[in-house]
Amino acid sequence: MRNHIRKTVPALMAFLLTGSALAGCSGNEKKEEAAAPSAGASAAPAAVYPIQTDKTLSYWGALPNNLVGVKSKHSDVPFYQEWQKKTGVKVNFTAPPANQIDESFNVMLASGELPDMVEYNFFNFPGGPEKAIKDGYIMKLNTLIDKYAPNYKKFLKENPEIDKMVKTDSGSYYSFPFIRGDASLITFQGPIIRKDWLDELQLPVPETIDEWTATLKAFKEKKGAKAAISFVAKPRVFNELGNGAFIGAFGVTRDFYQENGTVKFGPAEPGYKDFLGLFRQWYADGLLDKDVATVDSKVLDANITSGATGATWGNAGGGIGKWQPLLKEKDPKASVIAAPYPVLKKGSTPKFGQRDYAYSTGGMVAISASSKNAELAVKMLDFGYSEEGRMFFNFGTEGVSYKMENGYPKYTDLLMKNPDKLAPAQAMSLHIRGNTSGPFIQDKRYLEQYLNLPEQQSAVSLWQKTDMAKYQLPLITPTPEESAEFAKIMADVNTLVDEMTLKIILGSEPLDSFNKYVEKLKSVKLDRAIEIKKAALERYTKR
Known part of the structure; x- marks a missing residue:
């Protein structure tokens, strides 16, 4: 196992460090040849917690970002202390440095020493979860779930659509996942605007692109906003518009989507040119932040709380929940509220919007193929899907x-x-x-x-x-063989999209250069990337 890992990891690190990976016969595969957890199979009764054991498990995973500057290790966090008490399982936790999870993950793989449990988004593993199983990094969990995870197994039986999401095309279960347990939990981002400014200027909450343009002009001219609207440019410029805000008004997103059975890539569609034309004009008119290419979250926070920015895109929790009290400290009348996703025609339903999946790929925990305590790890992880565990985690x-x-x-x-x-x-x-x-x-x-x-x-x-649910692609994955090809193509595609988007919006390229750019996208094999997405979608529907 260790020699195999050392041979494989250089290429793996190259993929992860460039951020190009998307979302798979170890020595453990023979004992994991069972099919999906079956309702009729005899399973061990649910573990009685706390479990009586003298074993200690090992666990690798990042601490929540909210704890940066508060706690630096799991052992100091009450939740992790109590999790061990409730399950009866002692755990040695290891946390990667803040914001260095991929780099730390690479180092761990290179060492050949993997803990029993690994909390990592294996959609970011080159080739996806199936490749991680095939290469001997993590276990295929079908048999273990069948025997030792009755709570999780019961949940999957009762939720067949989620069951479809959490396994690979070949039917392999590979982690204990994070599941959003209600439809109200899957949408949490959108356009945000200064409500007190709208009231003062006697303006309605903007719905159409024309209304947005008029509102932003009023913010600039009458409220002195230096950046009437601004967006975070990290990790990439306009990345946060990928769910459809503003771009969606023109019938496209910044990503792949499906329409009438066809997989499309928004930045190659005519509607993207219309979006570029809008933002180009906003930039020229001084409505769009002149520093839009470099704004980070701290700068945006400062702009909003100082009155330099009157509109943006953000979260209900980390956006409105953060800015509202800060604004009111300075002015009790100040407030921010949500605005609907913009449309071209008043009264129409926005085509796109932020919508997460019930299965959210962050927070998943896999069991390493080298673990000698897989049964105990499964029993511990199954706790999170029991009634007691769900209450504790939440x-x-x-x-x-x-x-x-x-x-x-x-x-x-x-x-x-x-x-x-x-x-x-x-x-x-x-x-x-x-x-x-x-x-x-x-x-x-x-x-x-x-x-x-x-x-x-x-x-x-x-x-x-x-109407995002109609157009959103499910959590599809390339095959391990397709993954490297897709990653290489998309590295070139995304570079072209980012460069062209900025050049046109900032005015260094004419809007008509969009047509030449679309031809360049074809030359770097965008059509092949779309083919891979379509094939993955077809496999997903057959799961």
């Missing part, structure tokens, strides 16, 4: 982080009004994983309390009103 410890009120688990002031002045998101991450991700099923009652501002609650319901 709400923590009763009497500490929540208390039951008329059958409702209500967070205590330890989380919502933390005595150490931690923000709710930070305090939550000390005691629960409900506001991040992990191997469990997320509960909507977490969100009902986390989004405690009326502006946040109305934002989610407004942003949900799109």
Whole structure:
């Protein structure tokens, strides 16, 4: 195993370090040849927690971003201490440095020493989860789930669409995933605008592109906004518009989507040229942030709270929830609210919008192929899908982080009004994983309390009103053989898209250069990338 890993990892590191990977016969494969967990198969009874064992497991995974600057290791976080107590399983945790998960993952693979459990998005592994199994990094879990994970198995049986998502095209189960347990949890981003400015200027919340243009001009001319609208440019410029905000008004996104059975790539479609024309004009008119190519989250925060920016795109929690109290500290009348996804024709339903999957690939936990404690690891991870485990992951410890009120688990002031002045998101991450991700099923009652501002609650319901479900591609994956080819093509494609997008919007290239750019996309084999996506979609539908 170790020699195999050392031979494979240089190429693997090259893929991961360039960020080009997408989303698979180890020595463990023979004992994992069973098909999908079957309802009729005899399974061991659910583990009785806490499990009686003297074994200690090892676990590698990043701490939640909310804990950066608060805690640096799992052993200091109450949630992980309590998780071990409740399951009865001792765990040695290892955390990669903040924002260095891929680099740390590479180093771990190169060492040949993998822990029992690995929390990592294996859609980012070159060739995807199936390749990770084939190359001997992680276990195929079908038999283990069948025998030792009755809670997870029961959930999959009751939710066939999610069952379809969490396995590979060949039917391999490879992780204990993070599942959004309610439709209300899958939409959380969209356009955000200064409500007090709209009221002062007697303007309605903009719905159409024309209304947005008029509103942004008023923000610039009458409110002195230096960047009437701005967006975070990290990790890539306009990356956050990939779900369809503003671009979607012209019938495309920044990514792949499906329409009438055809897979399309938005930046190669005519509607993308129309979007470029709009943003080019906004930039020329001083409405779009002149530093749009370099804005990071700290700069955007400063722009919004200082009044330099009046509109953007963000989260209900980390956007509205962050900016609203900061604005009100300076001006009690100041406020931000959600705006609907823009359209061209008033009254029409937005075609695209942010919509996550019920299976969210962050937070998944795989078991390494070299683990000698796979059975115990499976039993521990199955806890997150039991009733007790779901309560613990979402709400923590009763009497500490929540208390039951008329059958409702209500967070205590330890989380919502933390005595150490931690923000709710930070305090939550000390005691629960409900506001991040992990191997469990997320509960909507977490969100009902986390989004405690009326502006946040109305934002989610407004942003949900799109037709995104009709056009969104499911969680499809290339085959291991297709993956390297697809990654190489898309590295060239995305470079072209990013360069052309900026040049046209900033005015260094004419809008008519779009046609030549589309020809360049064909020359770097975009059509082949679309073929690979289509083949993956066809395989997915047959799962």
